[in-house]
Amino acid sequence: MVITFSGVLTGILLTPIVAAVIILLLKDESKEQARIVAALAIGFTLLLALGVFFGYNVDEANAAADAGDTYFAYEDHVKWIESIGVSWHLGVDGISAPMVLLTSLAGFCGVLISWGMEDRTREFLAFFLLLVAGVYGVFLAVDLFVLFFFYELSIFPMYFLIVIWGWAKTREYAAMKLTLYILIGSVVALIGLLVLYFKAGQATGVYSFDFVDLHAAAQAGAFDTPFFSGSDATTARLWFPAIFLGFGVLAGIWPFHNWSPDGHVAAPTAVSMIHAGVLMKMGAFSALRVGVQLLPEGAKAHLPWIVFLALINVVYGALIAFRQRDFKYVIGFSSVSHMGLVSLGFATMNVTGMTGAGLQMFSHGVMTALFFACVGMVYDRAHTRDLPSLGGFVHKVPLVATAFILGGLVSMGMPGLSGFVAEFPVLVGLWKGPGFLPDPGWLTSTFNYYGTIALLAVLGIIITAAYILRVVGQVFFGVYNEERFPHVTPITLYDKIALGLLMFWLVLLGVYPRLMTPMIESGVKPIVSMLGG
């Protein structure tokens, strides 16, 4: 029952899985072959992702958005389990296309920088490829059952990657913590999703997990009826927090953020890159797709207080990052802080802020992958991440220092780099506020709620500059301890390619944001028009 099938997206999704199987079939000693297979597989998906990214037709998307339709490009739509309305439906819109590109970039660079990994290489790469496939699945899924399937699928290799190859000191604790947090969050979100499935089915008579059908039901007002008869709480209002925060756990929203720094730190470098760079975006993306886009009335009722949690994320994460002694924890908490900006962008509920959030997802993904790559390279050489014992590494690994400083500048919003083109619209959008009055009247009657949040969020950017400069000073500048770190090897060619590739995108997007903004905007527009902004 093929409805449409272009095959590109299915190709992106299945390539890593096939490669994982091939790698497991290889002999135990053939580590190099395993690496080559992994790099070729993800490299191939990177090319496909680039093709999708540059082939995406923004005009068509905008036309569909203006007409009030959903729009997905490169659709693969095959009927699957018809009895419960599940289909193999993949597609990309303006928000997910950059995410797919981000995943392939982080995955490709992750394979490159773990080239030197000698401990059970085949298994590591197989799990890694499976993880990447899971992430692809979430970003590509149009059918929400498929989305959920891959959401869970990506957690399981993550657990093993951390427990087996992680930092011996905390890996068991961190892996368990991460899995529990994310699983509980996803179960809550799943219950919300099932509610939507049945509500939409009752209203329209079509029981389907397909986003397009659910979206049509939402437009027809299926979720705006009272959930319990006799109560005035609508389905949207009641279930929005469950779905948004359930997925939001993976986006590190306060106070459910603590799995993330522990997980980032315990994970091996390549996994941290995917973990902080892409996995957290998966949470934010799902919260946006399932939560905000299907339940606009719920978003309008609840985002005005959730924005406050996001603000806490930004400032709180930055302050804690400032006080860390462990190099990797600094970056871990910086992710908590920066993901707050994504949530802040969603909460603006206007095109400017949400486009900024989309840019921030991409920018932060590349930036934090770069950060973790740098941390890993320093750790591999110093065998410590204790900040006061490091110093002077600019002389030993200059490219790593350059990359880290560039990433730092991105994270503090330096104009000319991608962080600025992401953060500036978020803050402008936040200052502007949503196109309607937030629900509780006191929010706007007494003072400028959104404007105040914007000013306070700016505080986070100042603190970001402080902790980045502190870390740069402690790790890369200052005096190098020759006695403690006598033999430092230079970084490999693979490392250089990975760093260069990531840096290239940060600069490219900063100088030429029009590469991505129209696309993200075309994905954001339908959401904002449903929000009435």
Added chain:
Amino acid sequence: MDINWFDADYLPWLILFFPLLSFGIIVLFTAHSRILSQVVAMTGVCVAWLLSMIEFIKVVWASDAELGKEVFGSTVDWMTLGVSTFKMGVLVDPLTAYMLLMVPLACLAIFVYSLGYMRGDPHNSRFFGYISLFAGAMLTLVLADNLLMLFIGWEVMGLCSYLLIGFWSHKKSAYQAGVKAFMTTRVGDVLMLAGVGYLFLETRTLSFRDILYDEAVLEKLVNTPSVLFGGSAAALIGVLLVMGTIGKSSQFPLHAWLPDAMEGPTPVSAMIHAATMVSAGVYMVVRMFPLLSAGADFHNGDFSTPMIIMGLVGGFTALFAAVLAVGQNDIKRILAYSTISQLGYMVAALGVGAWVAAAFHLVNHAFFKALLFMCSGVVIHSMEHGEQHAAEHGHDPAPHAEPDGLVMDYVAPPNDVLRMGGLFRKLPITAITMAIGGLSLAGFPLITAGFWSKDEIISEAWHGTTEGYPLALFVLLVLATAALLTAFYTARMWFLTFWGKPRTAAAEHAGEGSQVSWRNLWARLRRRPAKATDPGEQLTALQMEIPLLVLAFLAIFAGFIGVHTDFPLLGDLDNPLHEFLSGTLIEHPPVIDFDWLPVLVSVALALGGLAVGFVLYGIRPLAKAQVDPTERALGPGIWQALQNRFYIDMLIRRYVLRPAEHVARKIVIEDIDKDTIDGVLESVAEGFIWLGEAFKRFNTVVIDGVGDGIPRAIGDFGSWFRQVQTGRIQQYLLVVTLALLIIGALFLIQVG
């Protein structure tokens, strides 16, 4: 699209492009080669300078028809978000053209100087890469046609200042100073960004042409109530923008970074203090003046909120920093405080509406301050040599060990003016050019550029005072007092450095074998054996001294373009600057009536300050260990009489100068600057650190406590419950029996 890049509309893109290109090439390709990097950097800045000159001439020619109405520029879309489009564009109007006269030339001079100064540095290429980026960012800022692009240049400069102040990053104090500069200015930057964002939301544009040249837009901003703190939107935006300048241009209370910024190499100090960084802050408020003064009729004494803030902050800073400069012994720190003070003049000038005067002083100051810093660099280089010699031979060693980290009152021995003296003979060219720069700074009447611009500011403040505006009176009083102090500390610095006899062995051996001597060059030309035989060193001498001469020329002559038309004799020059610059504003600023009184006051203050300095340090230069040779020669009788003639000297010394120095050093530096301001800044910082720590604890104890507590509770419950499963059949049977009994009892109660 067919673009003629040499068209005046597009040429500005090339001006800013070339230094940025140099940066890219150096960082990516030539970092390994010192010579290549220098060539690339020099080419970039030279091309930028040449193109700027071409652009400037085009503007002047175009202005002949109707002055200033012809504005060149072009824009491209940069980022579109919904209905909002952010654009990038360049604009050359008379104000920009005037800046183009200064910025590339000052940069070029500093680049040439750096060739010599950074000669021995192992990271030479990196240095030239960074300063190319610095120059490119400043040109981006100056040429921008909108606030967003200006802000990009602004922030990139902040980055460059961080990289360059901390250039010698192995020195802890240098790195700390870089961070301090970056963080302090960033506080202002972020507030400014908030202002930029707010402006964008109100007007939907950031273009100067759409905002500043459109009275309707300004009118609308004035009539919109602001979102915070009451007042109008225009006032809030203006105040936020001024905050940016307070950080960038080092005004009170965000001034503390600039004196420490001298931790960077001296050409960097010249770059920061003159051509780029701090000038950018003032340039921004000069550029945005129509917005800052919107809704206020300042010609009739009605000042807008941003103007009042500028008047108060600028005026206070001018005086405060001048007092501080008097109490410094570090040659670069004296200059740093003087920069803060002079920037205060410009900001205060804008506060009372002296727009043209502020721009005029900005450019003049850049010329003479770059000159002064580069001279001080030569002095320090030469003293370093002397200190090294003295240390090798065990003559009076440096009094303090170099501290670990940034210490406020530590003076590096080669920078200490008290350890100098008599350097005139070693460094004649430097001494003369530095005297020219110093006279310009002090506002020596008629022949220096500094006099004309400073006089114009004071005249405008005087004009306002005669009209009875309290703000103008305040500005007049503080600026006049500061002018007196400026002249005095300039004289003190120069005489202590160059005059008299060397006071230490280091000064005695200063510059020995060093490159800076025309005599060597002259000897070389006449094929006589020179003192220094390395031919490279002769080149260095040229590289470091030619820029001094060029800037010395400008420190004198850059002022004649702005002489008031009613000034006797020199007025015939016609004051082209005022007419030219006025074209930038919609409403031409009126030329105030010429008044002798403020001019005479300016002259008196400058000469008075210089005279006091001369009497105290010039007539009787400070001697080594205070053994005065005159006393021995004349005998005690005459000496006593002479002494009595100098009662006035003594009185000044005892009752004016010493208390003043005491106030400056003890109270202002130690108590206010170090304890109060740094104390406040430190306690704010500590507050944040404390908060971070508290959050960290909270995060571990409460949030993780709950997060870990629930699983632990479940686990504990499980292990407690496990005890039930003992494996003894008897116990199981007992439980089953008990349960059956209870259920049976309940059943009976229900039924019965």
